[in-house]
Amino acid sequence: MNTINQNETNDKYLREGLNEAFSDLRLNVVNATSTMSEITGKHDIIEKHSTPMLRIVDRLQSTIMPTEDTMSADDLYKPLSPYENSSPNKAINLLHKYSKYLNSAVDNYDDEISRENDMILFSRMFYEFDYIQYDNENFMEIVNAIKNGIYYKNNTFTVEDINALKNTVTDLIKNVNITDDLYHKILDRLEARYNISGPLSEVSLLFDGK
Known part of the structure; x- marks a missing residue:
């Protein structure tokens, strides 16, 4: 029973660590591309390439953590239109x-x-x-x-x-x-x-x- 509890605890810490890593990765993509967009004014071009980046993060997280719910790239950074x-x-x-x-x-x-x-x-x-x-x-x-x-x-x-x-x-x-x-x-x-x-x-x- 103790072994089961220990495994559950380890699994929890692993998931928390991975979730934090993926969260940081998304934040870096959003912050960096938003800054580029503000500086250059090329919103459409930057957003066009930013969304696929976040989808790659989604796919990577789904592969590593297949049972974990992941945040949609569309929700995080879907393309805007005037x-x-x-x-x-x-x-x-x-x-x-x-x-x-x-x-x-x-x-x-x-x-x-x-x-x-x-x-x-x-x-x-x-x-x-x-x-x-x-x-x-x-x-x-x-x-x-x-x-x-x-x-x-x-x-x-x-x-x-x-x-x-x-x-x-x-x-x-x-x-x-x-x-x-x-x-x-x-x-x-x-x-x-x-x-x-x-x-x-x-x-x-x-x-x-x-």
Whole structure:
């Protein structure tokens, strides 16, 4: 009986190690290709080659871990296509679509691999927003603030960090035409937990230090 339990324990650690390795591999592909896409502007070309890379990772994981559920490359990095026109409904649909990953990240917070995968999937929302030109400036500035906050975050997401994003997404869904008062309230919430200014915050610190 002890031998059986030991084997189960060993198998659990092996799977956790492999899952973490595959998670890191996917994260590296997504981060590297997203950076290339931002720098070059060649979204279509890079995404065309990125999706097959992630499918290769899927196939490799399925081969090594045939009984383990794997994350679909289509979910992680499916090709994007520009929207013909923009509307509040498109913005709301995107927010609804990606808010499930924040919910999952909180529900599975103690599972580090699952949580980090969920946050990677949520962060992909911003690349879809690149194809939306919505005319409410406050709304789009908040979306960009979230993007900066996640991109320049250099430590682990806490439950409070994720809940701040959840509450912000909820506010955006309920109030597509963001008033100035709500805009400042949301930015204060985000600024309490994230660096929403990105590299500009470093410039500000330099001036403050003079």
